[in-house]
Amino acid sequence: MAAGEGGHATPLLRPAALPWLGTVTLTRQSFFAGMVVVGFANGISEKVYRSVTDSGFAAAIFNTFEISIILWGACFAALAMLLRPSAEQAFRRGDVLVSLLAGLAFMAPVPALSWLGIGLIAVHLRRTASDDTTRRAAAIVFALTIPLFWTRLAFAAFSGTILHIDARLVGWMIGTVPVANVVPLADGSGSLFIAPACSSLANLSLVFVSAAAFVNLRSGRWTLSAIGWTAASAVAVVAINITRISLIGLYPWEYELLHGPIGASVAGWLTFAVIALIGYNRIGFDAPVRR
Template sequence: MASLAGLAFLLPVPAASWLGLCLIALHLHVTASDKAARRAAAILFALTIPLFWARLLFAAFSDIILHSDARLVGWIVGTEAVGNVVPLVDGSGSLFIAPGCSSLANLSLALLSATVFINMRCGRWTPASLAWALTSAAAVVAINVTRISLIGLYPSHYGLIHGPVGATIAGWLTLIVILAIGYHRIGYDAPYDR
């Protein structure tokens, strides 16, 4: 397994390195003799979710994901989304939801955070910690959809909302929400076990 992972790291393809990291996590999980090593393997695997598995998932289901984001934005803006295009509220044009605007990337960060906080405590998901992980995911989607909806409601402020200021505010807010829910609820609700 280590040889396969090593070969994956040497290939000039970034996705192969992440696949190699997955192989190392799988090997560690299967061969680990103690709980701490298995929990470390789970965290190592979770690190690959935002940078490998989420991209793979998006490549396979991008239409469904972007259409879902567009429907939510259309619902808030009060217009009917067609595919991943949402008409602006003032009728002056349309908002095209591009792959970079999808909620999926930040959803994978919420999953990574939940996995880290669970495995720092015990490695076992409880119904309460799962519910809080889903709450974190819902909050991430809400932040992203709200930002895109603000563009649809206030198209004259597109540069501010979509540009560096809006991106920075949304990014920090997303990070704070993910970490706050992870630290105060997900990690707290997981039973403590060393």
Template sequence: MAVVGFANGISDRVSLAVAETDVAAALLSTFGISVIVWSAWAIGLVFLLRPPLQPASRLDGIIAAAALLAFLLPMAPLSWLAIAGLAMHILRTSPRSSFLQRGAWILLALTVPMLWSRLLFVMLSEAILQADAILVGWIVGTPRLGNAIQFADESGYLWIAPGCSSLANISLAFLCWATIAKALNRPSSLGDIGWVVLACTAVALINVTRISLMGLYRDHFDLLHGPIGATAASWLTLGATVTICLLGMRRDLPVPSYTGPPVTFSPALVGGVGLVLAVSLAFKLPGLMLLTSPMAPAPGFSGEAARLLEQHGFEVQQVSPGENLAGISGTAGACSVRINDVMPQGWQQSLVAGIAGDHHLVYLFNGKKYSEQPLLHTRADYYWSKLNRYAGRNVPTRPVMAVIFTPACDDLPLRELADLSGR
């Protein structure tokens, strides 16, 4: 079950990594999944397989059936939820300090970076991104707009995207500590908290330093932000995390652990696991094909908005996405307008407000006009669209547009633009 669940849980990330590059490059980058995650899964699996097979109880069968159902559903994150449930069941029913219990602890810790930290980010994304931005802004020494920091040369803003957040690395530090602790069968103590905090602080500092270098040296942005910078930061993070965890562990010797003969599997069992794995991944294939394609808003808005502005006498041109904000701009006499496509999760609100300055700002979504981004509606639409894509249904997300215009724009066709956003 651990093999089937892990394969289904990482299926979306593996598919995305292959779609963005190619199989060879994705393999070299471990499919965008940390080496810590792969190592933890391998160690946990070995521990789970060490004890001899025991007769399954009725409750074991019910738990396994529920997990299997979650694996068969097309939503990959459900597999991690099922793995967490399996791990907690094993923890409740296995002997203390046994290989089975230690493997279950590692399996449960594995769900922290793969599921729980991502859910935490969804709920607290604004605060998490701004925490990174505060540290980066302090190092670079330039003004900050929410989670955007002005480049040192004042040529624009460095926007901290969700993928650049320190939270992911912090969750990996926790997983690394849990894996090494259970691999050595080391009992927990209050002193562990200090070492875990130290490891989390180290990986956060590495991430913040990398982002700060991007802000200080914009000419080298592509190098620092690209594969070379990402790979260097990844290896530094791995080295710092493992080193700190090992230093924290070495003062204690492992306690005696449960031993037993290695387990053997019948060909029928191996074949059954292979069949379940193939079927569960096949059910996810239609959704994975949609998820790896660009999740663009409903097509045609930018073009239709440009034509509408031109019909009202505006001279329209494309906006250079130097601040990760694509869109169009238009001028008609003293009136200037800028229309940007923004993320439905609301991660660019502060940046948009800073760009707007003293000008007027409205948001357009689903045929309506708002003075602020309607986060509840835009996020619900985004995640509903993503859920449908997991299920193999191509439901495009509705565009969320930020319209910035000068006070002289008395005849700006906001009503017509809002109607376009609802098509």
């Protein structure tokens, strides 16, 4: 099989007869899909362990291991695209190096490094794939790393600025003047400390994952309309988070209700609904599908 542009090709691995599986053909797409599965599983292992330890196995499953349904859905969509029957691509010499580097990241004792390995695989597939379906799947795979790695990195570097923006928005809503990430309560009875877990940034990153998934599942093109609806989704998500925090500032005696499991669940489901509905109904429809 001939190689696409920019690389050398090697033959596909021939079908292997296994008594318990029958005939198995390892294609380039299925090989990297398997790598993504391994990297994703390793990357979320810390969250899964903490979720099971804190709340028990049944509750952890119900809460999807504290990993957004949007991320699970985007991951399954990317894998389905990689495993979709299409023209089989020959292995390239660069695949060995990329898979080796990604494997080393997966084996490191720091789960977060798995996202670097997945990002490397995504960039490599995006650059070297000979069909558009694989390139679009690679874009979704890379989008998975945004909330699970790049957002955390950005927060570590700019947490003060990010939390101050949230505090300014909350202060504007309730009519008080914040200092850094501390917002005085509306009744003057105390102050509200905005912690990193309450930042709008985490939910914003989910907007980008959802938009990337819908764009690449459909047209594969970022049009002005897709960008505009993604921005609208981002504004709505920030508004939900800021409104919840502002309600705590206005009604501090309802802190347990607004900040506890009930308030968190309501805000979480509202955020998911906004992201999913805008993505499903508006993003990715306005450009012809590329084959």
